[in-house]
Amino acid sequence: MSVLDLAPPRDAGMVTRLWRFIRHNPALSLALAFLLLVLALALFSSFLPHDAYRQNVLVRNSGPSLKYWLGTDALGRDMVARLAVGARVSLTVAVASTIIAVAIGVLVGTIAAYAGGFIDNAIMRFVDSMYAFPDTLFAILFAALIKGQLGGDVSGWMAPLAEAYRLSGGLLGVLLTLGLTGWVTTSRLVRAQVLSLKHAEYVLACRLAGASHWFIIRKHLLPNTLPVILIAVTFVVPNAILLEAGLSFIGVGIDPPTPSWGTMIASGAQSIQSYPHLLVFPALAIGLTLLALNVVGDALRDLLDPAVSASRGAAT
Amino acid sequence: MLSFLIKRILSAIPTLLIAYTLVFFIAHATPGSPWDSGGNRPIEPSIKAVLDAKYNLDKPLYVQYTSYLWNALQGDFGPSYRDRTQSVNDIVARFLPVSLKLGAAAMLLAVLLGLPLGALAALTRHPAVDGLIRMISTLGISMPTYVVTSILIVSLGVGLGLVPTFGWKGLFTASSLVPIFSLALAPLAAVIRCFRTSMLEVMNLDFVRTARAKGMKPLPIIIHHMGRNALIPAITVAGSYAAYVLVGSFFVESIAGIPGFGRYFVLAIAARDYPVIIGTTLIYAVIVVVINLLVDLSYFLLDPRARLEQGR
Numbered sequence: 001m002s003v004l005d006l007a008p009p010r011d012a013g014m015v016t017r018l019w020r021f022i023r024h025n026p027a028l029s030l031a032l033a034f035l036l037l038v039l040a041l042a043l044f045s046s047f048l049p050h051d052a053y054r055q056n057v058l059v060r061n062s063g064p065s066l067k068y069w070l071g072t073d074a075l076g077r078d079m080v081a082r083l084a085v086g087a088r089v090s091l092t093v094a095v096a097s098t099i100i101a102v103a104i105g106v107l108v109g110t111i112a113a114y115a116g117g118f119i120d121n122a123i124m125r126f127v128d129s130m131y132a133f134p135d136t137l138f139a140i141l142f143a144a145l146i147k148g149q150l151g152g153d154v155s156g157w158m159a160p161l162a163e164a165y166r167l168s169g170g171l172l173g174v175l176l177t178l179g180l181t182g183w184v185t186t187s188r189l190v191r192a193q194v195l196s197l198k199h200a201e202y203v204l205a206c207r208l209a210g211a212s213h214w215f216i217i218r219k220h221l222l223p224n225t226l227p228v229i230l231i232a233v234t235f236v237v238p239n240a241i242l243l244e245a246g247l248s249f250i251g252v253g254i255d256p257p258t259p260s261w262g263t264m265i266a267s268g269a270q271s272i273q274s275y276p277h278l279l280v281f282p283a284l285a286i287g288l289t290l291l292a293l294n295v296v297g298d299a300l301r302d303l304l305d306p307a308v309s310a311s312r313g314a315a316t
Numbered sequence: 317m318l319s320f321l322i323k324r325i326l327s328a329i330p331t332l333l334i335a336y337t338l339v340f341f342i343a344h345a346t347p348g349s350p351w352d353s354g355g356n357r358p359i360e361p362s363i364k365a366v367l368d369a370k371y372n373l374d375k376p377l378y379v380q381y382t383s384y385l386w387n388a389l390q391g392d393f394g395p396s397y398r399d400r401t402q403s404v405n406d407i408v409a410r411f412l413p414v415s416l417k418l419g420a421a422a423m424l425l426a427v428l429l430g431l432p433l434g435a436l437a438a439l440t441r442h443p444a445v446d447g448l449i450r451m452i453s454t455l456g457i458s459m460p461t462y463v464v465t466s467i468l469i470v471s472l473g474v475g476l477g478l479v480p481t482f483g484w485k486g487l488f489t490a491s492s493l494v495p496i497f498s499l500a501l502a503p504l505a506a507v508i509r510c511f512r513t514s515m516l517e518v519m520n521l522d523f524v525r526t527a528r529a530k531g532m533k534p535l536p537i538i539i540h541h542m543g544r545n546a547l548i549p550a551i552t553v554a555g556s557y558a559a560y561v562l563v564g565s566f567f568v569e570s571i572a573g574i575p576g577f578g579r580y581f582v583l584a585i586a587a588r589d590y591p592v593i594i595g596t597t598l599i600y601a602v603i604v605v606v607i608n609l610l611v612d613l614s615y616f617l618l619d620p621r622a623r624l625e626q627g628r
Contacts, residue, residue: 129334136560137581137600141342141593144585148346242460249462250566250582265462269571273481276470283463291458298454 021303028299031292038289042088050078052085052259061275070281074267079278082259083285089260090289093174093244098236100179105186106229110217112187113194124191130184139181139243143252146173169258174247178240186232193228194221227304234297238290245286261286317616324612328605335601336388336594340381343593384594393595398587404595407580412599415564415576417487422499422561427554429500430507434550435538437508438515449508456505462567465498469572482573495572499565503557510553514546521545547618555611559604 022029045052055075064071070079112123130138150158150165150173165172197203197220206216247253248262256263261282268279359367368374372383387394393404437449472494473481485491518524519542527537564578577596584592 125330126334129331129338136566137597140566140582140585141339141597145342145346238458245460246462246567251586265466269462269466272466272469272571273474276474279466280470283466287459287463287467290460291455294454294458 021299025299027295031295034288034292035296038087038285038292039091041084042091045081045084045088048078048081048084050081052077052081053257054078061271061278063275063277071277073264073278074271074275079281082264083261083282086259086261086264086282086285087289089171089254089258090241090244090286092171093178094237094240096175097178097182097240097244098233100175101182101236101240102186102229102232103183104179105183105232106190106222106225108183109187109190110194110221110225113191113198114213114217114221116198120191123187127184127187130181135181135184135239136243136246139177139247140250140252142181143173143177143247146176147252170248170253170255171258174244174253177247178243182236182240182243185235186229189228189232190225193225197221197224230304231301234293234300238293238297241286241293242290321609321613324609328609332598332601332605336385336598337381339594339597340384343588343590344377344380346588384591388595388598393598394591396584396589396592398584398589398592404591407592408577408595408599411575411577411580412563414484414574415569415578416562418492418495418499418574418576419558419562419564421487421492421496423503423554423558425496425500426503426507426557426561430504430554431511431543431547431550433504434508434511435515435543437512438519439538449512453505453508453512456501457509459501460567461498461502461565462571464501465494465568465571468494468498484572484574491572495568495574498568498572499561503554503561506553506557507550511546511550514549515542518542518546544618548615551614551618552611555607558607559600562607563600563603 022032055077056072057075060072061074062072070083072078073082108123108127112120146165147170150162161172203216203220206220211219244253245260245262245265248260249266251266253262254260264282265279265286268275268282272279365374372380375383384394391405393408396402396404396407399407433449433452437446440446469479469481472478479490479493483491524537524541527541564574564576566578566582568574569576569579570582581593581596584596
């Protein structure tokens with residue numbers, strides 16, 4: 001063995017490593033492929049042969065056929081097109097509400113951990129009581145509130161907001177609901193991480209060198225919290241999709257005629273005996289999407305395992 | 317032990333108070349009054365005033381806030397606005413037992429099936445068995461209850477005709493099979509996952525090796541040495557699901573046509589039935605607090621170390 005072999009192997013590029021990881025994990029590749037398909041459907045739903053809103057009473061409730069791949073619903077609208085627009089709704093909600101929720105969670109968690117003392121106690125007690133409710137229950141209450149406030153006749157400063165709510169077909173309400181209720185887990189994770197970093201020597205050194213709190217949070221704490229934030233994202237995204245469909249199912253989410261997987265499941269459930277395909281296809285769509293997201297999330301968490309990254313951090 | 321109990325109960329009070337405050341103000345900030353749900357005919361103003369006066373809705377909000385809290389503390393959750401002949405207590409007494417029975421059966425199924433499957437996945441030498449059990453648990457965690465319920469009803473009810481597609485005839489009939497299984501799937505998956513992980517952690521610890529070296533039979537080692545140590549995380553996870561499952565799922569109950577608590581709650585929101593909304597949520601929060609307390613107490617039963625630490 002020559003000396004050269006003892007030199008550390010050159011790090012393969014990030015992309016190469018990721019690609020290798022995906023290739024050796026068939027479940028992950030399947031999940032990613034499915035998510036790409038959903039994304040493509042959502043982006044290019046207008047190129048599908050049928051329109052999601054076009055009613056055709058002559059072909060109501062028809063089963064899957066060559067013309068209508070997954071059949072038509074009770075108003076004769078094409079199921080594929082409606083599922084595709086539903087995918088767009090779901091993905092929009094997932095991305096936007098996750099950004100809101102994670103931003104709030106990071107802010108709250110960082111403030112609680114960094115401030116400590118009374119502020120930390122007060123914030124965490126509040127977070128604990130949010131935990132005393134299942135998030136579904138809270139989201140339902142919140143969504144009903146927002147729908148009531150913005151859905152009716154509104155004047156004054158809320159009028160433009162109500163207009164946007166109407167134009168978005170209820171999407172805005174769902175976004176706000178999920179954003180404002182979904183941050184709790186993130187804040188806990190971030191708080192724990194910042195607490196463990198707060199007394200690290202380099203943070204202390206930085207403080208001694210005269211850095212401001214904001215500088216330390218921005219330059220040291222937040223970048224080191226990134227893996228935890230990513231882990232939080234893997235929980236928040238599937239949950240957002242699940243809750244959006246749930247809220248729409250109950251009738252406090254997306255308003256008809258805009259298709260959402262939740263409203264499609266709700267209306268499908270009413271004709272479960274005669275036309276099961278109206279229920280099965282949207283149920284499969286959301287079930288498979290969530291399954292794929294969870295598989296990807298599991299893989300991501302394995303990659304980002306805090307224990308592993310902590311030992312790596314200590315070595316360097 | 318007693319001091320721990322008292323401390324825990326005291327610390328639950330602010331939590332419940334914050335929960336009550338949040339729900340009270342969210343419910344009251346939601347526009348519309350409980351009286352205008354009667355279709356497109358607006359209610360006569362004089363009648364509305366009488367109704368408001370009868371139910372204290374004409375009082376300032378803080379009076380309503382304190383008086384409701386005071387009554388609730390004495391166990392009176394007020395009248396229902398929607399079903400004017402019934403009090404919230406009547407409604408809870410009528411709808412909660414159905415959900416509780418279903419939920420308890422589902423939790424029992426989840427734990428009794430989850431622990432052996434989790435242990436099997438951890439201990440098996442066949443990667444295929446482990447893989448299969450893990451796949452089931454990922455599936456269970458991912459699938460929303462409404463998807464599971466609807467697929468089960470379509471396949472077992474519509475397709476094979478084994479179970480009724482709608483309705484409720486009691487716990488020990490075919491009509492409870494689909495709801496129980498749909499409710500049980502998510503906690504089952506979580507218990508499997510958690511117990512598998514903690515069994516893997518315990519598996520190679522010194523005391524397990526010692527027990528094996530002493531010549532103990534595998535099954536007693538698995539149950540007494542490994543299982544007992546690995547149980548605590550699994551119980552914590554099961555506890556966090558128990559409250560959801562016990563109080564009933566709106567989705568399962570409305571798809572399967574079960575007259576339960578979860579379904580009633582959502583109907584109450586639509587009808588602005590403030591006392592029902594607030595009362596339901598409070599009962600919910602109390603159940604969550606009690607279950608968390610039970611989980612903490614189970615640590616004492618299972619783990620002598622926790623008892624020692626508390627005794628010191």
